[in-house]
Amino acid sequence: MLEVDREQVLAYRIAAHGLHREETDPAAAAVFDLGLQDSVRDTALLGLAARIDGDITPGVWDDDRFVLAWTHRGAPHFHRRAELDAIRAALVPLDEKDAMARILWQRKQVDDAGMSATDALFTAAKAIREVVTGVQTKGTVSGAVTKLIPDGLSYACRGCGVVHIYEQLMRVASLHAGVRLEAGATPATLAPLEKRGRLKTAPDAKAATRVVEGYLRINGPAAPGDAAAYVGTTRTGVDAMWPDGLAEVRVDGKKAFLPEDRVALLENPPEPDVVRLLPPLDPFVQARDRAVLVPDKARQKEVWKILGSPGALLADGEIAGVWRAKASGKKRLDFTVTPFDALRPAVRKAAEAEAARVAAAREFPGFRVTWS
Known part of the structure; x- marks a missing residue:
């Protein structure tokens, strides 16, 4: 295994x-x-x-x-x-x-x-x-x-x-x-919806299975309870949606599952040398095994707040901090980035380039980054 x-x-x-x-x-x-x-x-x-x-x-x-x-x-x-x-x-x-x-x-x-x-x-x-x-x-x-x-x-x-x-x-x-x-x-x-057809009430276990497989494909390897929490069903309920063709692996000694056709990528993933400013509720941070994403419990509380969660700074293969943005009028977006640990200058520079990208996506002509 x-x-x-x-x-x-x-x-x-x-x-x-x-x-x-x-x-x-x-x-x-x-x-x-x-x-x-x-x-x-x-x-x-x-x-x-x-x-x-x-x-x-x-x-x-x-x-x-x-x-x-x-x-x-x-x-x-x-x-x-x-x-x-x-x-x-x-x-x-x-x-x-x-x-x-x-x-x-x-x-x-x-x-x-x-x-x-x-x-x-x-x-x-x-x-x-x-x-x-x-x-x-x-x-x-x-x-x-x-x-x-x-x-x-x-x-x-x-x-x-x-x-x-x-x-x-x-x-x-x-x-x-x-x-x-x-x-x-x-x-x-x-x-x-256009062409919405008739109201359908018959359960479709095969369709439900595709959602669970989709979760395991991008947020795997994961346990059945993680998939159940994402779907919004019970741990027992997800058993009826559990896909075939899964590989069982161990993540730090714990049992988890992944579609078999993704094992090769898990065995040899590309270097995670990207820096990204992920928004709140991004699919990456929607993974239910939060201890895998962020082992430190105090840092988990910073990433996943009960109200008003910030965005996540992804760097060197880890969630390395959090960020927030506030509009200053209609022309500038002000970012506050709070890293958990000291960052290399190259990472800080890349994060500022990502801030420029976020500002452009939100159609702000200017931006400013404050590190805290």
Whole structure:
């Protein structure tokens, strides 16, 4: 059995994510095999800028090959449009426990409604499908959907004094309803998918398996529990989605899995000699085995904050620090980069070049870097 250490795993992941920046076509980026999350300002845009050789600007999302939707764990992700039907099939719960797990933090509320999570999911999906016949803001959709669903699936929002469908329920139901999100729209805006077809409720274990395999392909070797956490299901539930054709390896003595066709890359990954400013929620830092990414617990708390996580400085094959950026008017983006340890001058210079790239992607003509 192949045994590797965490440094070799990180070198593999840097290559698997395309962070050597050898790809020129955004739609060919390996991360789209799984999806590129866009929950924080320009997260997906900067994730692409870290991976694609060439200029990346917000106009990239005007490309019809991309579509934005609430998908994995109810979070907004960009996907290749041609693959969205497969993603939708993968997100149909395989059983009731899987359905309840995908409701995440609002499981108790759905359980208290007196109906199964599966029924709640597709009841909400049918209502959302009926309401979203054109481009509408999330608030408008929520208000209209609430009138069509049982009372137990909504709550009185103190902030706005209106009764709303539960947030997570709306998110996980929307794709099944055949609804996408408008890229770049504020507030969040929904629209019907073109040729959305009929509502499909039949589980598709084969489709679900492809999501798990996709996770293992870019964030492997990994354990089943890591994949379950990414999918948003139970540890037992992921067993029904577990792919064939995996190789078992040991990472610092712990059992982990990787698609067999990726073992050669794991055995001999290219030198991880890249410097990148990864945005918050980048797919690289979305790996669930945080101790592999950042062994030191104090540093983990700096990278993954409960609220307002920073970006991650990737250098010499490690997450070497964190960074934040703040606009100074409309002409300059000010960066604060906080390395965990002293950096070589060449790394600092490369990080500043990456800051220039981030500023250009966000269409700021100027930038400034402060090291702290």
